[in-house]
Amino acid sequence: MSSWLDYTINGLIVGNVYALVAVGLALIFGVSRLINFAQGSIYLVGAYIGWVAVVQLHTPLPLTIIFVAVVAALVGLIIERFGLRPLQNSVRIAPLLATIGISFVLDQLVMLTFSPNPRALPSQLPDVRFQVGGGTIGPLDLLIAGVGISSALLLFVFLRYSKLGWAVRAASQDRDAAMQMGVDVNRVNQAVFGIAAALGGVSGLLVGMYYNQIDTAMSLQATLKGVVAEVVGGAGNVPGAVVGSLLLGLVESYGVAVFGTSYRNLFAFLLLVVVLVLRPNGLFASARQAPPEPLTGTFIAPSRPVRIPRWVLLVAVAAFAVLPLLPVSFYVLQTLINAWLLGMLALSLTLVAGTIGQVSLGHAALLAIGAYTSALLSLTLSVPVGLAIIVGGLMSAALGTILISPSFRLRGHYVSIATLAIGEIVSLVILNWESVTRGPIGISGIPPLSLFGYDLISPTSVYWFSFAVMVVLALLQARLLSSHLGRSFRAIRDDDIAARAYGISLNRYKSLAFIFGGFAAGVSGGIAAHLYSYINHETFNTQQSILALTVVILGGLGNVVGAIVGAVALVGLPEVFRIAAEYRILIYGIVLLLLVRFRPQGLLGTI
Amino acid sequence: MAEAHAAPLLSLRGLTRRFGGLTAVDGIDLDLAKGGLVSIIGPNGAGKTTLFNLVTGLDRPDAGEVRFEGQDITGLSPERLAAQGIARTFQLGRVFGNLSVMDNVLIGAHTRLRAVKPAVPVIGPLLELGLALLRPSSVKAEEERLREEVKIILARFGERLLPRIDQPAYSLSYANRRRVEIARALALEPRLLLLDEPTAGMNPSETAEMQGLVAELKAEGLTILLIEHKLEMVMRLSDRVLVMDEGKKIAEGPGEEVRSDPKVIEAYLGHGLSGTAEQESAA
Numbered sequence: 108m109s110s111w112l113d114y115t116i117n118g119l120i121v122g123n124v125y126a127l128v129a130v131g132l133a134l135i136f137g138v139s140r141l142i143n144f145a146q147g148s149i150y151l152v153g154a155y156i157g158w159v160a161v162v163q164l165h166t167p168l169p170l171t172i173i174f175v176a177v178v179a180a181l182v183g184l185i186i187e188r189f190g191l192r193p194l195q196n197s198v199r200i201a202p203l204l205a206t207i208g209i210s211f212v213l214d215q216l217v218m219l220t221f222s223p224n225p226r227a228l229p230s231q232l233p234d235v236r237f238q239v240g241g242g243t244i245g246p247l248d249l250l251i252a253g254v255g256i257s258s259a260l261l262l263f264v265f266l267r268y269s270k271l272g273w274a275v276r277a278a279s280q281d282r283d284a285a286m287q288m289g290v291d292v293n294r295v296n297q298a299v300f301g302i303a304a305a306l307g308g309v310s311g312l313l314v315g316m317y318y319n320q321i322d323t324a325m326s327l328q329a330t331l332k333g334v335v336a337e338v339v340g341g342a343g344n345v346p347g348a349v350v351g352s353l354l355l356g357l358v359e360s361y362g363v364a365v366f367g368t369s370y371r372n373l374f375a376f377l378l379l380v381v382v383l384v385l386r387p388n389g390l391f392a393s394a395r396q397a398p399p400e401p402l403t404g405t406f407i408a409p410s411r412p413v414r415i416p417r418w419v420l421l422v423a424v425a426a427f428a429v430l431p432l433l434p435v436s437f438y439v440l441q442t443l444i445n446a447w448l449l450g451m452l453a454l455s456l457t458l459v460a461g462t463i464g465q466v467s468l469g470h471a472a473l474l475a476i477g478a479y480t481s482a483l484l485s486l487t488l489s490v491p492v493g494l495a496i497i498v499g500g501l502m503s504a505a506l507g508t509i510l511i512s513p514s515f516r517l518r519g520h521y522v523s524i525a526t527l528a529i530g531e532i533v534s535l536v537i538l539n540w541e542s543v544t545r546g547p548i549g550i551s552g553i554p555p556l557s558l559f560g561y562d563l564i565s566p567t568s569v570y571w572f573s574f575a576v577m578v579v580l581a582l583l584q585a586r587l588l589s590s591h592l593g594r595s596f597r598a599i600r601d602d603d604i605a606a607r608a609y610g611i612s613l614n615r616y617k618s619l620a621f622i623f624g625g626f627a628a629g630v631s632g633g634i635a636a637h638l639y640s641y642i643n644h645e646t647f648n649t650q651q652s653i654l655a656l657t658v659v660i661l662g663g664l665g666n667v668v669g670a671i672v673g674a675v676a677l678v679g680l681p682e683v684f685r686i687a688a689e690y691r692i693l694i695y696g697i698v699l700l701l702l703v704r705f706r707p708q709g710l711l712g713t714i
Numbered sequence: 715m716a717e718a719h720a721a722p723l724l725s726l727r728g729l730t731r732r733f734g735g736l737t738a739v740d741g742i743d744l745d746l747a748k749g750g751l752v753s754i755i756g757p758n759g760a761g762k763t764t765l766f767n768l769v770t771g772l773d774r775p776d777a778g779e780v781r782f783e784g785q786d787i788t789g790l791s792p793e794r795l796a797a798q799g800i801a802r803t804f805q806l807g808r809v810f811g812n813l814s815v816m817d818n819v820l821i822g823a824h825t826r827l828r829a830v831k832p833a834v835p836v837i838g839p840l841l842e843l844g845l846a847l848l849r850p851s852s853v854k855a856e857e858e859r860l861r862e863e864v865k866i867i868l869a870r871f872g873e874r875l876l877p878r879i880d881q882p883a884y885s886l887s888y889a890n891r892r893r894v895e896i897a898r899a900l901a902l903e904p905r906l907l908l909l910d911e912p913t914a915g916m917n918p919s920e921t922a923e924m925q926g927l928v929a930e931l932k933a934e935g936l937t938i939l940l941i942e943h944k945l946e947m948v949m950r951l952s953d954r955v956l957v958m959d960e961g962k963k964i965a966e967g968p969g970e971e972v973r974s975d976p977k978v979i980e981a982y983l984g985h986g987l988s989g990t991a992e993q994e995s996a997a
Binding site for chain 2: 409411583586587590591592594595597598600601602604605606607608609610611612615618619622623713714
């Protein structure tokens with residue numbers, strides 16, 4: 108009994124921390140209908156600012172909290188002013204991509220400044236436990252509860268009684284009407300981002316103290332947890348976000364009690380998927396809401412694709428095909444092999460995110476499924492590698508589509524959240540399903556690539572193999588786009604309501620897009636597995652999903668040639684300029700931000 | 715016409731839709747005979763577009779039923795209703811911005827695809843994917859035939875759309891986008907066509923052109939449900955007119971009869987339209 112009380116208290120405390128993140132997300136969503144993927148990065152910044160204050164400046168606790176809140180709020184204001192305000196009249200996908208880019212830039216800046224190694228963040232509070240009923244509670248628990256409750260009260264007073272608070276509420280009810288009544292929406296956005304960032308930063312500080320450890324991986328986790336809590340409570344609903352957070356804290360805490368720590372996140376994401384499927388408007392939304400107003404403007408930037416003459420493409424393919432015959436270094440071939448593998452993933456993502464408009468942030472999971480299937484088949488059942496890769500692709504297509512199908516009824520930003528969560532679920536299942544996946548140890552000794560009994564070990568043969576596979580996949584995709592499926596996919600992206608009114612079933616065509624895209628990604632993962640000879644649950648991570656997304660935006664959404672050009676550019680250019688590995692992700696983030704701002708249609712234009 | 719009276723193509727009974735405390739559509743009854751044209755008029759916010767959404771499956775009624783050719787189709791998905799031959803245009807215009815005019819109209823013919831969409835359960839979608847990639851001659855022929863048909867449909871709009879057939883829809887003028895919507899609806903070969911303010915935002919000569927087209931479609935025997943604010947057009951085209959106000963039907967009958975109905979005049983009076991109505995009757 109006593110331990111259950113402990114788990115309950117722990118769940119409520121953790122829930123309180125999530126609430127600080129989720130309330131910020133809900134405020135931002137309420138005003139700008141945007142899910143701020145950078146919220147976790149602000150939380151990360153808060154934790155590290157707290158570390159600087161506590162460990163280096165030795166500030167007393169109240170001052171630490173204020174210091175963190177102020178610095179985090181400043182970061183929030185900067186994000187709003189320079190990251191999002193320029194995109195106000197932009198297409199709907201733009202602010203979403205911008206917050207993803209900002210998140211990567213912030214995380215990398217923190218990592219470069221403080222190194223990725225975990226640090227201890229001492230709590231500055233006496234280490235005593237009070238007996239409460241059958242459980243215990245410490246001063247830090249009380250502090251977290253106190254900060255949570257007092258922030259909620261402050262926020263309530265602000266929203267209810269201050270003039271700016273009224274403006275925030277008005278803008279979240281009806282932005283256009285509020286603007287017509289003279290509400291300065293920019294000021295409202297500033298206020299909301301400032302408050303959200305201050306809450307997020309303090310939350311990071313408190314969590315760091317709670318676990319006495321901070322590291323740069325906290326960011327993505329915080330974003331995910333905050334988004335889960337917010338969506339469970341109903342996007343944009345501030346009290347709902349608090350309840351959703353407490354619920355999430357409890358579900359996790361009890362889940363850990365029953366199954367163990369490594370299952371903590373699995374429960375959070377399953378809760379999200381269940382809520383998205385059963386009650387996509389959150390637990391506290393009225394059962395059926397008015398249908399959404401017709402959306403004006405398009406999801407992606409309108410543009411005309413750059414027409415590339417067929418002979419140019421033929422010459423380019425021929426040139427890359429004969430490249431290994433020329434005196435080029437293995438280093439060049441190796442770099443291009445990586446580009447071809449990324450190109451396959453980008454082909455898959457450009458179909459899913461660009462052609463049919465489902466911006467997937469969990470695409471690396473499809474790589475992982477293909478890689479594990481192919482590796483295990485060839486290793487344990489001695490299936491020939493070529494066949495194993497194809498089966499891996501098919502498995503990715505089938506399993507990926509089934510896993511992603513709960514998100515088919517969602518739109519816009521929700522799809523990104525759901526795919527992010529599903530991607531995490533896949534990685535957690537791989538981690539925990541030890542009897543099949545060998546868990547955290549990973550799979551080693553994966554046989555090298557081979558075709559019809561001949562091993563492909565030399566860089567030249569691997570180059571030809573991966574290049575040929577990519578070209579075949581690209582040709583198939585181009586053929587798909589020119590068929591009735593291409594226009595049906597694009598119709599769904601441009602206006603899913605009009606598409607349905609003309610008989611296009613969203614489930615059917617989204618499934619087909621994920622089946623086709625899943626195959627390409629699975630094949631890429633399979634080839635990678637045989638190339639690396641060792642994989643584990645972290646080989647294919649969210650960073651790769653974001654890298655693929657950057658490639659796709661760079662090349663032009665839905666653009667087959669663009670995906671490959673983007674892959675070559677993003678893999679090749681850092682090599683050409685010899686940019687150190689730790690700066691690359693930072694550069695990818697900046698490239699993404701610049702593209703969204705200045706060339707949203709990408710290099711070769713959306714199709 | 716006798717059979718048409720016996721079994722209306724579309725019939726609504728007690729159709730009701732509530733949004734919170736507001737009853738947007740309140741117990742509407744309507745019969746639409748095959749080949750007929752009924753107009754729905756009423757002030758803004760009367761519930762006309764909501765009624766269209768209920769008939770086309772984009773929204774579900776809280777009460778009442780929709781029958782199409784005698785079959786209960788209440789609450790079916792828009793996909794299924796499209797397959798049954800119900801096509802609509804949208805009030806604010808919902809063309810696919812990044813698709814060419816040709817592709818927009820081809821989407822209208824989606825429900826008529828046969829060769830590439832075999833009616834096989836379970837593996838049907840996979841066959842569709844395979845056929846789209848392999849493109850046997852039957853699939854090619856079907857696509858070619860539909861493309862030719864699209865050109866014939868576009869020719870109905872004179873030189874408005876044909877020269878722009880490969881341009882993306884976002885680059886078209888507002889009036890041309892409305893025309894693309896109607897072309898898309900025609901490509902479905904509809905048995906029932908719902909037009910939601912087809913002349914909204916059009917100038918007088920464009921309106922006259924559109925009115926001519928709707929008259930032509932009616933003469934060809936198409937059954938049409940029309941929402942329109944321009945009363946002159948309504949009076950010229952409609953077999954009957956249904957007047958809605960605050961979700962309720964306040965009058966129904968031949969145009970001239972409805973126009974002189976005191977309840978209708980009252981509903982419009984507050985909106986300052988009675989003057990327009992008089993002018994038009996004088997003209």
